Structure formats: structure tokens, C-alpha cells
Amino acid sequence: MPLLQIKNLCVSFDTSVGAFMAVKGIDMSIEPREVLAIVGESGSGKSVSMLAVMGLLPKTATVTADRMAFNGVDLLGLTGEQRRKIIGRDIAMIFQEPMASLNPCFTVGFQIEEVLRVHMGMDRAQRRARAIELMQQVGIAEPAERLGSYPHQMSGGQCQRVMIAIAIACNPKLLIADEPTTALDVTIQKQILDLLMRLQAEHGMGLIMITHNMGVVAETADRVIVQYKGRKMEEADVLSLFESPKSNYTKALLSALPDNATGDRLPTISDFALDPEGATA
Template sequence: MPLLEIENLSVTFPSQTSDLYAVDGVSLTLERGDVLGIVGESGSGKSVAMLAVMGLVAFPGQVTADRLTFEGRDLLRLSDNERRALTGKDVAMIFQEPTTSLNPSFTIGYQLAETLILHEKMDRKAARRRTIELLDQVGIPAPEGRLDAYPHQLSGGMNQRVMIAMAIACNPKLLIADEPTTALDVTIQAQILDLLLSLQRDRGMALILITHNMGVVADTTARVAVMYAGQIMEERSTESLFGSPQHPYTAALLAARPEASDGGRLATIPGVVPGAYDRPRGCLFAPRCAYATPHAAECRPELRPWQNGLIRCHYPLGDTTRDERIAADRRAAPPAAAPEVA
């Protein structure tokens, strides 16, 4: 039984004029001890999808899914009490801004012990001992002295370590890290990523790393899902995704990185991510895609297996017949207006 199974998960935010599809039919399976990266630009739905797993999508957001299970338990039918027992114990999440995620009115020792007292039924003394252990594990020097510190007395990197300590306090089976290093300096970022990976290895915990940084994914994860406008565009092993991307969006993103340039001009993706009002009928990337055809603009592709991964594209880059099919589809209907360059 997989640890986490998501099938056709959608999160919509209804409004009077047109509903916003923040997450649109996302399916993912995660086994115990897996490390999965989810990459996407802002507004791609990567964070909202994971908030839905945590049951943290606030009103008026509506979460629907054909299947959303953790260890076989249906997450959509949990009572509030069952949800509280699960969150923070078996599934934990850390967020981007450590300093705003912690409560400024309580010491970090108190906030850490709270988890242990609640989930592990420890008494204060045992919780305090365990808290010191945890702070030590996440690399905070002289942990005894830090227990009575408030979040504002610590640096961003230290606060993120406290968040991680809190998340791993009850040995979760799944840790979701939402942009854990984006607010931190690069040298501290490397420390935090190393820490997360060593914890993941030592404890056999599954890790979902949400990020917009391709470099972070390449260095840390084994499998990547690329999201765009609420949908998964491509999912495969990190090595093959970076070696030979199959979706035009993935390829364009990789080519747009300054690291990928040889000093000349950077490859760019024209246009912007579609919003609530200009959501394309067909493939969501079609208005910005160099290979778009009238067929792709009308008919939304399904996520389907392709070369040891999954892809949502009519014309994957590694397909030998794609040039002919693109040409044929373009002949079949008059070409649409060229994508508007913003």
C-alpha cells in the first residue's frame, strides 16, 4: 500500500465571475521513504495541492478528489479530531518563512514541547529532555540555552531548524517542505537541505520538497513533478528529466536558467502564466508553447505514461513522429494568432 495516494485532486476557489482552478486534476503516488520534488512557478498550484493534503485549504476553497489517502485512510472523510491526531504526528509540514510560522509570544522550547505533550503524551520533563535532543539533531549549538529564546532572538536559519525539529518531533512518515530554503542565504540553504536529506535517510521518512528552484531539485530529489497552472505537466526521475526533458514547458524552463546559457542570450518563454480569466480551453501551456497547434489549443491532453514517466502533452519532445503530426495538425486548421509577447 503506498504511503500517499492522490488521484484527480482539484482545489477551486469559486468567485462570482469565474472559478479559479488552483489545482486541476493532480495525481501522485508516494511510497515510504520516497523523495519527490514538486517544481513550478508562482501560481502553479504546488503549495495549494499540498495544503489540501494537510487539510489546510481555507474557506471558500473547495477540495475534491477521486482518491486522497494516507496509509489507506481517506483524508477527505477524517473527523476534525482524527485530522488533529494525524497532523503533526504522521504528516508534518514546514513552510517558507520560518520567522512568521513560529508564534512570537512563546519560547521555542514551549512550542516544541507542545507537540510532544499533545501527540506523545509526554510530561513536561520528558518533553524538555526530548526537545534538547531534537534541537541538537538539527544542528543548533548549545540547545539547553536556546530553549528559552523567542523566535525573534534567533536568525532565519536557526528558526527554520526549529521548524524542522518541530516537524520531526513525532517521527512523521511524511514531511512536506514548502520552499524551506527560499528565504535563507545560499550557505545556510545548503546546510538546511543537507539536514533534511540526512533526516530523511536516517528515519526512512518520505519527503516532498516544493520549490521553484530547479537547482535545488536537481541536487536533492530522486523524482520530480513539474507543475504549471494547477496541473502536472511532467513527472519522471530527476536524472532523466534534467537529461532529456520531454515536455516543451520543462525544456523551456531548463533552457531559461542563466546557468544553462553559454554567455549569449537566454532562451525565454513568451507571455505569462494564465490567470482565472484567460484559462485556455486546450493545453494550458499552448498559448506560450513553440509547438502549439490548433488541436492542442482546443483539446486538453491527458497525463499519460511516456518513457518511464508521465507527461501531459500531445507532442512529447522524444516522439519521433511529432514533427509530422505537428505539421499535419497545423495544416488541418488555419494557424491561430501568434502568442502575444508580453
């Protein structure tokens, strides 16, 4: 049974000029222990579709799907309370801006322990012991002392480690990472990716990696979904995607990598016959 199964997911936003379709019928599924990368540029709907799974979209969004099931449980049919029992515990998410996603008013220790209190019902001593263990797992030195730090006292890379600690606190079955390294330096990016891959293997999590960086895809994914303007352009295992991309959009993306530059100019999207509406050309 797939861990997460989505069929024909559509998300539209009410705007002053009518409904805007951000996601136009996406199908996807992820198996336990699998690393799935969703690639696309801004506006491709890659974050929005995952926020829809998490139920984090604003009220202006309308989410419809033929099926959206986690571990066989239909997410759309659940009440808010039932859904909150799954979100944050069995499905966790980390975001792009580590500095912005932690609360500046509370210590990181408080923020890690909060998850444990809400979802695991641990007492104070258990929470603290578990928080120290988590800080160790994500590679923060002197974990007991650092629990008393505020987010502004830590670097961007350390904040992202804390976010990961919060996300894996309840041993989730599925971790969704939304551009987890985009705001970080390359050397820190490498450390965070290594950490995510290690945790994924150790805990046997499913991992959905949302990114626009083809290098990150190549270094982490088992399977890749390429999205463009709310539609799925291509789905393939990582090797065949890079070796023999099928859709024109994927070809365009790959050739726009400066690594692959041949000659003086980089090919751009306009050099490929792409339907501007985003249908597979």
C-alpha cells in the same frame, strides 16, 4: 502500498468573479523513504495541492479528489478530529518563511514542546528532554539554553531549524517541505538541505520537496513532478528529467536557468510553443 496516494485532485476557490481552479486534476503518489520534488512557478498549484493534503486551506476552497489516502486511510472521509490525529504527527509540514511561521509570543522551547504534549502526551520532564534532543538533531548549539529563546532572537536559518525540529518531533512518516530554503542565503540553504536529507535518511521519512529552484531539485530529489497552471506537465526520475525532459514546459524551465545560457540571451517561456491554458503542448 504508497505512503500518500492522490488521484484526480482538484481545488477551486470561490472568488467574486466565480470559481477559480487552482489545481486541475493532479495525480501523484509517494513511496516510503522516497524524496519527491514538486516543481513549478507561482500559480502552478504546487503549494495548494499540499495544503489540501494537510487540510490547511481556507473555507473558500473546495477540495475534491477521487482518492486521497495516507497509508491506506482515506483522508477526505475522516472527521476533523480524526484527521488532526494524523496531521502534525504522521504528516508534518515546514513552510517558506521560518520567521513568520513561528509564533513570536512564545519561546521556541514552548513551541517544540506543544507538539509533544498534544500528539505524544508526554509529561513535562519527558518533553523537555525530547526538545533538547530535537534541537541537537537539527544542529542548534547549546540546545538547553536556546529553548528559552524567542524567534526574534534567532537568525532565519536557526528559525528554520526550529521549524524542522517541530516537524520531526513525532517522527512523521511523511514530511512536506514548502520552499524550505527560498528565504535563506545560499550557504545556509546548503546547510538546511543537508540537514533535511540527513534526517530523511536517518528516519526513513518520505519527503515532498516543493520548490521552484531547479538546483534544489537536482541536489535532493529521487523523482520529480513538474506542474504548470494547476496541471501536471511531466513526471520522471530526476536524472531523466534533467537529461531528456519530455514536455516543452520542462525544457523551457531548464533552458531559462542562467547556468545553461548559450549565447547572449536567455530563452524565455514565450520562446517555446506552450498552450497558455497549461495543457501539455
